[in-house]
Amino acid sequence: MSAAQLVVQFLPYLRRYARALTGSQAAGDAYVAATLETLVSDPGMIGGGANVKVALFTIFTRIWNSLAVNGENEQVARDLPAEIRLGQITPLPRQAFLLSSLEGFTEEEAATILDTDVDRVRQLVDEAGRELAADIATDIMIIEDEPLIAMDLESLVEGLGHKVTGVARTRSEALTLAEKKRPGLILADIQLADGSSGLDAVNDLLETFEVPVIFITAYPERFLTGERPEPAFLIAKPFQPAHVSAVISQALFFQQSARRSDRVTA
Template identity: 65%
Template structure:
């Protein structure tokens, strides 16, 4: 397989990670674009010691920690990169937690990606777990047409300390429940029982009120095409409980920070 084919194979999941890390489609994709530009200029930047995927995530992390695109997604990716160096753009504990829980890397691979050792990775993941456990509980709407998956999600959400306000199996049910009870978080499948779309239901709700959303689908690559507005928080089926916990906490983290910034500005 050629270098370009290897990159293309792993790109959708790298974009998912970038979005979970930044909480924003444009910002996450800007960092991935910066990484690709750097790789085009110098292919030796890709260290495949732990495989192509880990190498791509390692290079992405190096770009993330050196180019200040997060404050301005419109900045040209490689423009004066050396002048845009900042430290700790995002806390290392969240990076470690997402790499382990969302992307399923081993501790050794995460250590390689973050240029750390395994002991440090374990400490970072433990720190992230404690911080995320301190998140304020909220009301959760589950949009899922498969009964057993919905039950698993409901149990998981409750174990995380949240309250489930309802489970919707169709677009119409989701909109009615959300309008009535105003959830603080939505976990949504994309393809629903009656052929309707969870994505469409969420987009309709977001025109009415602001709420963080995590999409859960068996085909995440179909929604990372770059051709339209895409979900920022996306989980693959089958999912691990730690993955749902990590991404839901990320979504709540960015929502909380956004509200805090708004309050300070006013």
């Protein structure tokens, strides 16, 4: 398999990571596009074999951190308007946490990507853990038709300090549940018990209020094709608790900058 073919193979994962950093499909894909343009101009930056994914994320990270607001220049960040800070600031601790918890890189690989050493990666992940613990708790609605998965999610989010407003198994149940208690975040499966769509349920809810949404699916590659509007936050089944924790944190971080233009379509 050529380097170009390997890059294509890893592209969905880079796009997932990019949107977790930026909080939107459009912004994340813009950084991915810049990464690909860099590769086109200098194909030698990508090696062969198992290191292609690491090399791809490394190039992306260099571009991302070349902007002061995306790195650790806190003074520059403080001088920006609040809305811009919210949408752009992603300190290195968040990057380290997402690389290891969401994308599954080893400490050594994360160190290579971030151009640092393993001790620094551990320090950054620890800082992110303290940041996550300090996040403001919110009410979470779960849209999931599998009872065991719903129970796992409920236990997980409550363990993170959040409150579950309820579990909906269908599109209609989700609408009814939202009328009783408006959530601060939604965790939604895509294929529901009665054949209805979690995508449709979420879009119905977004007609009346704005809320960050995290989709959970056994087939994430079907929703990362670039051919239509896509979920900004996506978790693959079977999921790891650390993945859910990381993505919930990122979704809440970008809550105030969420826009109806980010809705996904079935």
